[in-house]
Amino acid sequence: MADSVDEIVVSTDDEEIAEIARALGVEVPFMRPPELAQDNTPGIDPVLHVLSLVEGIDSVILLQPTSPMRTPADIDAIVELALVQRATSAVSVCETKGSIHWNYTIQEDGKLRPLLDGKKIHRRQDAQLTYSLNGALYYFEVPWVLESKTFIDNETLPYIMPQERSIDIDSDFDWKIAEFLLSCRGI
Numbered sequence: 001m002a003d004s005v006d007e008i009v010v011s012t013d014d015e016e017i018a019e020i021a022r023a024l025g026v027e028v029p030f031m032r033p034p035e036l037a038q039d040n041t042p043g044i045d046p047v048l049h050v051l052s053l054v055e056g057i058d059s060v061i062l063l064q065p066t067s068p069m070r071t072p073a074d075i076d077a078i079v080e081l082a083l084v085q086r087a088t089s090a091v092s093v094c095e096t097k098g099s100i101h102w103n104y105t106i107q108e109d110g111k112l113r114p115l116l117d118g119k120k121i122h123r124r125q126d127a128q129l130t131y132s133l134n135g136a137l138y139y140f141e142v143p144w145v146l147e148s149k150t151f152i153d154n155e156t157l158p159y160i161m162p163q164e165r166s167i168d169i170d171s172d173f174d175w176k177i178a179e180f181l182l183s184c185r186g187i
Contacts, residue, residue, distance in 0.1 A: 001072060002061075002072040002073075002075035002076045002079075003072070003076055004061075004075060004076045004079040004080070005061065005075065007027065007057075008026045008027060009026075009027050009028075009029065009050060009054060010026050010027065010028045011032045011046050011047075011049070011050050012028065012031065012032055012037075013031055013032040013033070013034055013036075013037035015031070018031065029053070029054065030053055032046055032049065033049070036049055043062075043064075043151070044145075044149055044150060044151065047060070047062060047145065048145075048146070048149065051142060051145070051146060057142050058141065058142055059079075059082075059139065059140065059141045059142060060138075060139070060140055060142060060145070061075055061078070061079065061137060061138070061139050062137070062138035062139075062140075062151070063075070063136075063137065064135050064136070064138075064168075066135060066168055066169040066170065067134065067135050067136035067137075067166075067167065067168055067169070068167070068169070068178055068182065069136070069164065069165040069166065069167045069178065069181060069182075070092070070136040070137060070161070070165055071165065074092065074136065074137060074159070074161060074165065075137065077159060078090050078092060078137045078139050078159040079139060081139075081157055081159055082139045082157060085157055087139075087155065087156070087157045088140065088141045088144035088155065089138075089139060089140040089141070089144060089145070089151065089152065089153065089155070089156040089157070090137075090139040090140075090156060090157040090158070090159050091133060091137065091138050091139070091151060091152055091156055091157075091158065091159065092133070092134050092135075092136040092137035092138075092158075092159045092160075092161050092166070093131040093132060093133055093134060093158045093159065093160055093161070094131065094132060094134045094160065094161050094162065094163055094166035095129060095130075095131055095132075095160070095163070096129075096130040096131055096132045097163070098124070099121055099124055099127035099130070100115065100116060100127075100130045101114075101116055101119075101120070101121035101127050102121070103115040103116070131158060131160065133152075134161055134166035134167075134168055135168040136161060136165070136166060136168070137159060137161075138151045139159075164181060167181065
């Protein structure tokens with residue numbers, strides 16, 4: 001477990017997951033209501049639900065189960081980053097693969113249109129580095145998240161993680177990549 005974590009609370013609507021968590025000594029003080037466990041439920045809603053039921057929490061690290069590659073060191077590092085910088089929020093990101101200048105939309109007429117207008121970038125080396133949320137870590141102070149009702153604002157700090165720890169499982173392909181990387185770790 002990460003040194004910076006004092007308490008773990010699991011929010012789930014699944015009794016089997018709750019039992020596994022309890023068997024591991026983790027708190028599951030309530031079950032998540034079904035309306036907060038839908039595929040289209042905004043990620044902030046279950047967090048606000050937990051915060052409405054659990055008292056005495058100053059800050060939170062949200063660990064989504066779809067990001068199995070993060071490490072306890074990552075958790076401690078994002079907390080340290082936020083504390084040292086006196087940030088109300090920090091999120092994990094990874095360098096975007098490819099340049100955002102090479103992203104396009106497909107229009108109704110079936111033709112490609114650049115996502116960004118402006119200067120054309122022909123070489124990766126000439127493009128500005130961009131970063132994508134990886135879903136692994138969300139740190140926030142409770143009063144800030146209760147007021148903003150979001151995980152990110154213009155003051156949010158990035159915690160940069162490498163690609164190999166930034167797998168966010170959203171598809172069967174992502175699952176296979178995570179299984180492979182975990183097998184390389186001997187897990």
